[in-house]
Structure formats: structure tokens, C-alpha cells
Amino acid sequence: MLPDLECANLTKTFDATAAVRDVSFAVPPGAFFSILGPSGCGKTTIMRMIAGFLEPSGGDILIRGKSVLxxxxxxxxxxxxxxxxxxxxxxxxxxxxxxxxxxxGMPKPEIERKVGEALERIGLPGIGNRKVDELSGGQKQRVAIARCMVLEPDVLLLDEPLGALDLKLREHMKIELKKLQSAFNTTFVYITHDQSEALVMSDQIAVMNHGRFEQLGTARELYYRPETAFVAGFVGEANRWRGKVERVNGDALELRTETGIVMKGARHGRALNPGDSAEIFVRPEAIRVARDEREVAHFENRICGTVTSLLFNGAASRILVRDDGNGAEIEVAIPQSGDYATLSRGASIHIGWSGDQANCFPAGSA
Amino acid sequence: MRAQSRLGLFLLLTPLLLWLTLLIVIPHIDMLLVSLRERVGVGEYRTSLANYLTFLTEPLYLWTFLRTALMSVLATALTLLIAFPVSYYIAKIAKGRVQSALFLLCLVPFWVSELVRTFGWMILLRETGVFSGLLQWAGLVDGPVEMLYNDVAMMVGLVYTSMLFMVVPLVTTLESLDDSVIEAGYDLGGSGPSILREIVIPHAMPGIVSGCIVVFMLSLGNYLTPTMLGGKESLWFTELIYSQFIVRFNWELGAAFGFMLLLLSSVIVWAVLRLTGQTLEKTMG
Incomplete structure (x- = not known):
């Protein structure tokens, strides 16, 4: 199927600095495609080139197979x-x-009909005669989308449109946007620095850093199988260590961190050989907590430690555990099933995680 | 505490109130009274509308009055036409230091007095002036050309004098227009002229109206420029007022003229506000 939007080797340089370097991607029709990256990574530049407000320095932009340069x-x-x-x-x-x-140049009665339909579609019928400043943030959002959608564009670009909204409304609008997208059945290209927006809504996500795409994949792929250290650090949260590879056995590694912990990790096909320095990422939620050592006995990596801080944040609550052996601190997510509600500072605790959950990357790649 | 803050407010307002009463309200009341009296003998006066009647029945007065009004409207329109692109460039296209430099350039002429600026135009436009000399040197004309003392010269002077007062409010309102609103216009299929008409001008309307009001009032009440650059035919209403007060010593008629001018400017400003759907609070706030 012909992609709705295709960028081929897209490059943009401002004076001497490259904002976008050699970016290529294709968005299939009807997809929700996100570009996720920290501010200044070049994602807005890509969007402005697609919209036509910036001229690319190199490469091509094709919409439904036709160059729009x-x-x-x-x-x-x-x-x-x-x-x-x-x-x-x-x-x-x-x-x-x-x-x-x-x-x-559409005739007036038809415009009126289309506008009425669009308002119906975004769930705000009958507000046509109101002024813009009489609407709430979420309503304005929907009007802005309707204003574009009446034109039935091949691709709708969204430039961090939820940034100005408060948290609750933002959560609500994520679901709303996804619904609107399937209702209009249009290709959305969404840029954001907020990973949860990208993860929740997108079919495909490109993680961008320093003008390049680091990885392109589904939310799950980015989260479970980051291909670069940058993606591992940027998408989701992670405990991060530096260490040296001691032994390689297929995809499994044995490493010693700078703080002296010996742990098992996985290289998932990346080139890491004994003696190489590596970066190790373990997600707080991939670590199991237990009061009894036997519960974590089946994990390759086990640490016995003391709780030094409780970082309560509802469902995303964490604890900091200090390794009794070498004093390294590890962030661990605690399940909110009630078992650990009484956990307090200074408590002794056992943690463990499988080697497969420790993503290792050659050091210096990010 | 409350009494104290009252006193503070009163003290703060005092200079303003003094200014308003002593310099504006009292003189105007006095002027109104002067304009409503008629001299019947030496030191003998009676109240009547005779001065206003004289104004209405003398064609020269009426004609000058209308001409001044129309020329001021024209000067305002020309100033707007020239100032709008300039302001748009300063507010939206120029960036950073260029922007402040351009704005400063608009301000520079106002560092010298209006008299000196007007003399500057005389040096350029007079028979032995720069332009005339340039044309002769280029061989485009045979003899010296007099470009002073006509309506065009006067209009040039009026527009030049008022420029800044149009540019400042326009730059301010145009700067407050978000660039992305203009981009959104293009994105949704708008062309340059349609964006100007449907987005930029409606947004800049308060600035346009307040600039026009100021420029119109300045032109209408200008004395120096029409006197120095205008010819014998280009009589300005302020010159009539001047001659009644100073030359003829006819304060009664001069005061009546003054009130007619005040009435005229008020009516035109009111009409412009009504026509554009703006309010004084919106344009001056």
C-alpha cells in the first residue's frame, strides 16, 4: 500500500548546525505516527518541513507518492x-x-453543512456562534482539530498540542485524540516530548535525538527492546550502571559494574565482547521486591538491601534500596497490592531481576 | 488605614486633577463663554450665537473648514497606507537587533523639533533646493522647479510628521499577533491577501483605529506644517483661528472657530469608532 507520508533522507541544516540529519520514514494510511524526542532534537523542524514552512536542505517529502517539495x-x-x-x-x-x-471557494450552504457536521463529530454541536475565548482548553483543542479535518487532509500534523493543558485534561485528551483519529480515519503525525502521550496513542513511534531517528517501532518494542542506550534511558525509566563485560554466553552477559556489583545482562544481538565497557539499564518495574529471600531465588540477579527512601506517587510509587554489600542505590517500583503499604525506611528487603531484563549497550553510544 | 489610603489616592490624583481643571476644563469653559458673546460696542457685549452664524454664512470659513477636515482624513489614510507595511516589517519580519534598529530609525526624526524637521523639507523642496538642483543636474528640467507651497508639499509634511504616531500603535498590535496564527492561515489554504484581510487587519484593528485617531487629530490641529509648506491656496483652519486671535484680535470669532474644530474632530472620531465597531477603551487601552 502506498504510504500516506514518506520522508526520504530528509536533512535540514541551519547555518553550520544540522537540525535534522538524514531522516527516512514512511507512514502507512490511517496510522498514528509519533515522533518522540527531547526539546531541541529536531522534531519540530521535521514537522515544519512537512507542513511547508521550512525548505529541506536535502532529501524529499512525498505525500501519497508525490513529492511536495x-x-x-x-x-x-x-x-x-x-x-x-x-x-x-x-x-x-x-x-x-x-x-x-x-x-x-466552497459555496456557503455547503460550508455551513460541513461545519455543522464537524462540530457534531467533535461532540460540540451548536457552539458555532461562540467566540474562541469562551471555550475551555479541551474544547479549543477539538475545534483546532475540526478546523483541519473539514479539509480532509491526507495527513494531519500535530505539534505537541496537549502541552498547554493541565494533567487531568491531558490524560482525557489522549484518549479523545485516539478516538478522533479512528473516527476521521486520517493519518496523524504527532510530535511530543512526553513519552506517555506517544506510548498511549501511537501505532508507530520514532524516537529522535540530535536530529536523527534512534529507533522506529511500536510502543512495546521501544519499551521492552530499546535498540540504543538513548532510547533505553529516554523511554520509560531505568536504573543505569556502567560496567565491564566479563563473560559472554550467546545473548547473555556477565558484567561487573563500576560500583562492584556482578550482574547478569542481555545484549539482544548487540556487539559486546569480554572486556568492553557497557551501559546497563534495568527498569524499576522489572525488579521484584520481596521480604523473603526465597521469593526472588529464581532470579539471576539478587540483592539484599535496606530501604533508604520511599518515593510515594500512587500507582508509580518507588523505593530506593541500598545494597548492603557495596552501598549502590537502586530504584525499585513497588506493587500497590497492599503488601508493601507498611514498608518503612530502614526496612531490610530482597530484590531480584532476571538477566533478560537488564538491557546492555556498548558504552559511549549515547 | 482606610482614611490613609484615601488620602494617598487623593494626593496621587491631585496633579492630574489640577492639570485637567486648570489647563483644560477652565480654559474651555471660558472659551465657550467668549465664543457665545457678541461685541455690540466698545467694552459692551451680549450673549448670542452671532459668531457661529458668521462662521456658517461666510463661504471662506466653511470651505476652509471642510478642506481641512478632508485633507486631514487624506493625510491619515496616506499615513496608514505607508505605516502599515513598515510596521508589519518591523513587527513580523525583522528579527532581533534589526528590529530595534528599524524602530529607532522611525524615532530619530523626532529628536529634533517639528520646526527644524519642516525646514528640512523646505531645503529639499524649494526652488534652489536639493531636488530642484538634482533634476537640473540630471538634465530632466531646464530651469529651477518650485516644489514648495502647494498641497502636495503640505501633505508630504503632514504624513512625515505623523508617521511615528501611526507606527507605534501598529507595531504594538502586530507584535501581539502570534506568528503561528498567520502560519495557520497559510496551512489552511489562505493566500497572502486573504490572510491580510481576514486575520492580520482584524487583529490590528485597535492599533489602526488608535493610530488613525491620533494622526487625524495631529493633522487637524497642525499649524506649523500647513503654514510653512502649504501655499496661499492651502489655507488650514488653524491659520484662520490664529489670524482671528492674533491678527484681528477678534477673540469671540476665534473661540467659535476653536469650538467648531473641537466638534468636528469629536464627530469624526466618533464616526470612525462606530464604523469600525471599536470602542475608545479598546483602542486606547
Missing amino acids: NVPPNRRPVNMVFQHLALFPMMTIAENIGYGLRRA
């Missing part, structure tokens, strides 16, 4: 939801949504 932004079959939405404050909601249709 020489097409001005007002003729491209893509529309963009801006970071601060950029609704027209001088117009009513209906005029906002109808703007693109008016510009396309």
Missing part, C-alpha cells in the same frame, strides 16, 4: 494543529472551522 504550504494536502492551537481569535468557532473551506 515545490508546493507552498497553502497547497499541501497536509494540515497542522499548532502547539498553541493558533485558532483565529477574531472569528467565531464556525468561521474558524469554515476558514479553509471558504478559501477553497
Whole structure:
């Protein structure tokens, strides 16, 4: 199937610095594609090139197989939801949504019908005559999407549109956006620095750093099988060690960290040989906690330690465990089933994790 | 505590109240009274509308009055036409230091007095002036050309004098327009002119109106520029007021003229506000 959007070796340099380097990807029709990266990684630059506000220094952008490099932004079959939405404050909601249709020269009754339909679709019928500043943050969000969707673009670009909303509304809008996407059945390209937005909504996620794609995959792949140390550190949370590889046995490694812990890890096909220095990532939620040593006996990596801090955060609560042997601190997620509700500082605890859960990368790759 | 804060407020307001009463309210009341009296003999006056009647029945006065109004409107429109692209460039296209430098350039002429600026134009436009000399040197004309003392010269002077007062409010309102709103216009299929018409101008409307009001009032009440650059035909209403007060010593008629001018500017400003759907609070706030 012809991809809705394809970028081939896309490059953008500003003066001497490269903002986007040789990025290639294809987004199949109807997909929710996210570009996830820290601020300044070049994701906004990619989006602005696709929308047509920036000229690429190299490479090509194809929409439904046709290059749009020489097409001005007002003729491209893509529309963009801006970071601060950029609704027209001088117009009513209906005029906002109808703007693109008016510009396309559609007859008035048809515009009215389409605007009515769009408002119906975003669940806000009858607000057409209101002013922009009379709407709440979430309503504005939906209007901004409707304003683009009435034009039936091939691709809808969304530039961190949830950034300005408060936490509760943001959680709600994530689900809402996903629903709108399947309702309109349009290809969404979404950029964000918030990993939970990307993980929850996307079919495909590209993790970007320093102008390059580090990894492209589904949320699960990024989370469970990060391909680079940057992805392992950026997506989800992780305990991070540096160490030396002592032994290699297939994919399994034995390493000694700088703090002196000997642990088992997995290289998942990456080139790591005995003597190489490596970075080891273990997710707090991949570590099992137990009061009794026998419960963690089946894990390859076991530590007996003392709780030094309780970081209570509801479902995402953590504890810091200090290794009784060498004093290294490890962050561990605690299950909220009630078993550990009475856990207090200074308590003795056993933790363990399987070697497979310790992702190892050649050091210096991120 | 409350009494104290009251006193504080009162003290803070005192200079303003003194200013308003002593310099604006009292003189105007006095002027109104002067304009409503008629001299019937030496040191003998009676209250009547005779001065206003004179104004209405003398064609020269009425004609000058209307001409001043129309020319001021024209000067305002020209200033807006020139200032809008300039302001747009300063507010939206120029960045960083260029932006502040350009803004400063608009301000520089106002460091010298209006009199000196007007003399500058006279040096450029007079028969033996720079432009005339340049044209002769280029061989485009045979003899010296007089470019002073006509309506065009006067209009140039008026627009030049008012420029800054249009640029400042326009730059301020245009700067407050988010760039992404303009980009959104393009993104949704808008063309340059349609974005200007539907997005930029509606957004800048308060700035446009407040700039126009200031420039219009400045032009209407200008005395120096029309006198120095305008010709014998380009009589300005302020010149009539001046001559009634100073030359003719007819304060009664001069005061009546003054009130007609005040009425005129008020009516036109009110009409512009009504036409554009703006309010004074919105444009001046």
C-alpha cells in the first residue's frame, strides 16, 4: 500500500548546525505516527518541513507518492494543529472551522453543512456562534482539530498540542485524540516530548535525538527492546550502571559494574565482547521486591538491601534500596497490592531481576 | 488605614486633577463663554450665537473648514497606507537587533523639533533646493522647479510628521499577533491577501483605529506644517483661528472657530469608532 507520508533522507541544516540529519520514514494510511524526542532534537523542524514552512536542505517529502517539495504550504494536502492551537481569535468557532473551506471557494450552504457536521463529530454541536475565548482548553483543542479535518487532509500534523493543558485534561485528551483519529480515519503525525502521550496513542513511534531517528517501532518494542542506550534511558525509566563485560554466553552477559556489583545482562544481538565497557539499564518495574529471600531465588540477579527512601506517587510509587554489600542505590517500583503499604525506611528487603531484563549497550553510544 | 489610603489616592490624583481643571476644563469653559458673546460696542457685549452664524454664512470659513477636515482624513489614510507595511516589517519580519534598529530609525526624526524637521523639507523642496538642483543636474528640467507651497508639499509634511504616531500603535498590535496564527492561515489554504484581510487587519484593528485617531487629530490641529509648506491656496483652519486671535484680535470669532474644530474632530472620531465597531477603551487601552 502506498504510504500516506514518506520522508526520504530528509536533512535540514541551519547555518553550520544540522537540525535534522538524514531522516527516512514512511507512514502507512490511517496510522498514528509519533515522533518522540527531547526539546531541541529536531522534531519540530521535521514537522515544519512537512507542513511547508521550512525548505529541506536535502532529501524529499512525498505525500501519497508525490513529492511536495515545490508546493507552498497553502497547497499541501497536509494540515497542522499548532502547539498553541493558533485558532483565529477574531472569528467565531464556525468561521474558524469554515476558514479553509471558504478559501477553497466552497459555496456557503455547503460550508455551513460541513461545519455543522464537524462540530457534531467533535461532540460540540451548536457552539458555532461562540467566540474562541469562551471555550475551555479541551474544547479549543477539538475545534483546532475540526478546523483541519473539514479539509480532509491526507495527513494531519500535530505539534505537541496537549502541552498547554493541565494533567487531568491531558490524560482525557489522549484518549479523545485516539478516538478522533479512528473516527476521521486520517493519518496523524504527532510530535511530543512526553513519552506517555506517544506510548498511549501511537501505532508507530520514532524516537529522535540530535536530529536523527534512534529507533522506529511500536510502543512495546521501544519499551521492552530499546535498540540504543538513548532510547533505553529516554523511554520509560531505568536504573543505569556502567560496567565491564566479563563473560559472554550467546545473548547473555556477565558484567561487573563500576560500583562492584556482578550482574547478569542481555545484549539482544548487540556487539559486546569480554572486556568492553557497557551501559546497563534495568527498569524499576522489572525488579521484584520481596521480604523473603526465597521469593526472588529464581532470579539471576539478587540483592539484599535496606530501604533508604520511599518515593510515594500512587500507582508509580518507588523505593530506593541500598545494597548492603557495596552501598549502590537502586530504584525499585513497588506493587500497590497492599503488601508493601507498611514498608518503612530502614526496612531490610530482597530484590531480584532476571538477566533478560537488564538491557546492555556498548558504552559511549549515547 | 482606610482614611490613609484615601488620602494617598487623593494626593496621587491631585496633579492630574489640577492639570485637567486648570489647563483644560477652565480654559474651555471660558472659551465657550467668549465664543457665545457678541461685541455690540466698545467694552459692551451680549450673549448670542452671532459668531457661529458668521462662521456658517461666510463661504471662506466653511470651505476652509471642510478642506481641512478632508485633507486631514487624506493625510491619515496616506499615513496608514505607508505605516502599515513598515510596521508589519518591523513587527513580523525583522528579527532581533534589526528590529530595534528599524524602530529607532522611525524615532530619530523626532529628536529634533517639528520646526527644524519642516525646514528640512523646505531645503529639499524649494526652488534652489536639493531636488530642484538634482533634476537640473540630471538634465530632466531646464530651469529651477518650485516644489514648495502647494498641497502636495503640505501633505508630504503632514504624513512625515505623523508617521511615528501611526507606527507605534501598529507595531504594538502586530507584535501581539502570534506568528503561528498567520502560519495557520497559510496551512489552511489562505493566500497572502486573504490572510491580510481576514486575520492580520482584524487583529490590528485597535492599533489602526488608535493610530488613525491620533494622526487625524495631529493633522487637524497642525499649524506649523500647513503654514510653512502649504501655499496661499492651502489655507488650514488653524491659520484662520490664529489670524482671528492674533491678527484681528477678534477673540469671540476665534473661540467659535476653536469650538467648531473641537466638534468636528469629536464627530469624526466618533464616526470612525462606530464604523469600525471599536470602542475608545479598546483602542486606547
